[in-house]
Each structure stands twice: as structure tokens, then as C-alpha cells.
Amino acid sequence: CYNCHTTATPLWRKDEEGKTVCNACSLYYKLHSSARPISMKSNIIRKLSR
Numbered sequence: 001c002y003n004c005h006t007t008a009t010p011l012w013r014k015d016e017e018g019k020t021v022c023n024a025c026s027l028y029y030k031l032h033s034s035a036r037p038i039s040m041k042s043n044i045i046r047k048l049s050r
């Protein structure tokens, strides 16, 4: 995935610029009209543990 660099997704999609993105990133972009922040899921745990 161009956005989150995952290699596991049920469905590959392409964004407006033709970049290959995963299903989750594509749906997020359509909902929020902005790229899905990758740090959102992992950074929260790191901040709490530090």
C-alpha cells in the first residue's frame, strides 16, 4: 500500500493519482478526503507505554 505500506489487504485499490492503496486506506480517504494517518493505530500505544 502506498499510504500505510501494508502488504495484506482483502482488496487493492487505486487512489486519484493512480497509486496502489489498500482497501482500508481507500475507504478512509473517501470518508475523510484525506490520507489515513498511519501513526494513528500504533502511536497511541507507544505514547501510553512511554
Ligand SMILES: [Zn+2]
Pocket: 001, 002, 003, 004, 005, 006, 021, 022, 023, 024, 025, 026
Ligand atoms: Zn493502506
